[in-house]
Amino acid sequence: MNVPTAEAERDDSRPLHERIAADLRDEIMSGDLAPSARVPSTARLKERFRASSATVQKALQLLKAEGLVVGRAGAAVTVREHRQRTMRPAAYMAPAGAGEAFRWLTEAAKTGGSAHSALLEVSEAVPPADVRGLLGMAAGDTAVLRRQLLSIGDEPAELVSSYYPLELAGGTAISVRRKIRGGTPALLAERGFPPVRSVDRVSARMPTQEQAAVLRLPGHLPVLRTLRVVYSHGDRPVEATVMIKAGHLYELEYEFAAEE
Known part of the structure; x- marks a missing residue:
C-alpha cells in the first residue's frame, strides 16, 4: 500500500x-x-x-x-472483473494458417470474451512522419492505409492503423475495403514477403480526440501507442502499424531468451 x-x-x-x-x-x-x-x-x-x-x-x-x-x-x-488484459504481441505476428482467423482475434479471445474486428477505412494516405521514416518514404508519399477497430465483447480494445508501401499493396486485396482471411500477414506471405522480423516502439501519450471517442476512453489517462515495423527477407519493411490501446486496461508482455 x-x-x-x-x-x-x-x-x-x-x-x-x-x-x-x-x-x-x-x-x-x-x-x-x-x-x-x-x-x-x-x-x-x-x-x-x-x-x-x-x-x-x-x-x-x-x-x-x-x-x-x-x-x-x-x-x-x-x-471489476477481467478489466486488465495482458497482450503478447509475439503470439500474433506470424501469418495465420489456412482457413484460420487473424491471430490477434484468436489470442485476444484467450483472455476472455469473444474478439472481433471492424474495418473502418481502406485508402491511400500520407503516413505520419515516424511511419514514413521507418518505411523509407519521402515527405508527401502515400501508402495503402487499413484502419480497423478491434474489440473484445462489446468493448473497443485497440485502434489499428496499418500502412503498406504502394509497390507491395497497390492493386492487391490489401487495397480493397474488405476483410482479409487470416489478416494481411497471410496475404503478404503468399506474395513472397513473409514477416521474418518485427520491431516495436512503445510509448505513452494522451489520446487524440478521435482515439478517445472511438475507444470510449476517459479523457485524463494516457494510451499505449505501439509502432510496429514488420520486415521481410533482406530486411525490407513491408508494413508499419500504429496500435492504440487504453493504458489503464492493457499491458504488453515480451519474452526474451538469453543468448547462448
Whole structure:
C-alpha cells in the first residue's frame, strides 16, 4: 500500500482526488486489489490520504468512469472483473494458417470474451512522419492505409492503423475495403514477403480526440501507442502499424531468451 509522504505531496501538483485515484489504480493494476475485491471504505481512505469524504468520492468516480471499479453511493465499491488484459504481441505476428482467423482475434479471445474486428477505412494516405521514416518514404508519399477497430465483447480494445508501401499493396486485396482471411500477414506471405522480423516502439501519450471517442476512453489517462515495423527477407519493411490501446486496461508482455 502506498502511503503518501509530505515530500511526495509537495512534489505532486495534481489535485488530491487525482492522486488518490492514481494510487488506487496502481494497486488494481498490480493485483494488490484483485478482481471482485472490495475497495477500502471511505472512512479508511479518508484516514489513509488525510482527505475529506467528498475528495475520496471524487477519486472513486474517476475509477468508475475508467471502468476499473463498480458501486453506487452508500454501497461497497468493488474492483471489476477481467478489466486488465495482458497482450503478447509475439503470439500474433506470424501469418495465420489456412482457413484460420487473424491471430490477434484468436489470442485476444484467450483472455476472455469473444474478439472481433471492424474495418473502418481502406485508402491511400500520407503516413505520419515516424511511419514514413521507418518505411523509407519521402515527405508527401502515400501508402495503402487499413484502419480497423478491434474489440473484445462489446468493448473497443485497440485502434489499428496499418500502412503498406504502394509497390507491395497497390492493386492487391490489401487495397480493397474488405476483410482479409487470416489478416494481411497471410496475404503478404503468399506474395513472397513473409514477416521474418518485427520491431516495436512503445510509448505513452494522451489520446487524440478521435482515439478517445472511438475507444470510449476517459479523457485524463494516457494510451499505449505501439509502432510496429514488420520486415521481410533482406530486411525490407513491408508494413508499419500504429496500435492504440487504453493504458489503464492493457499491458504488453515480451519474452526474451538469453543468448547462448
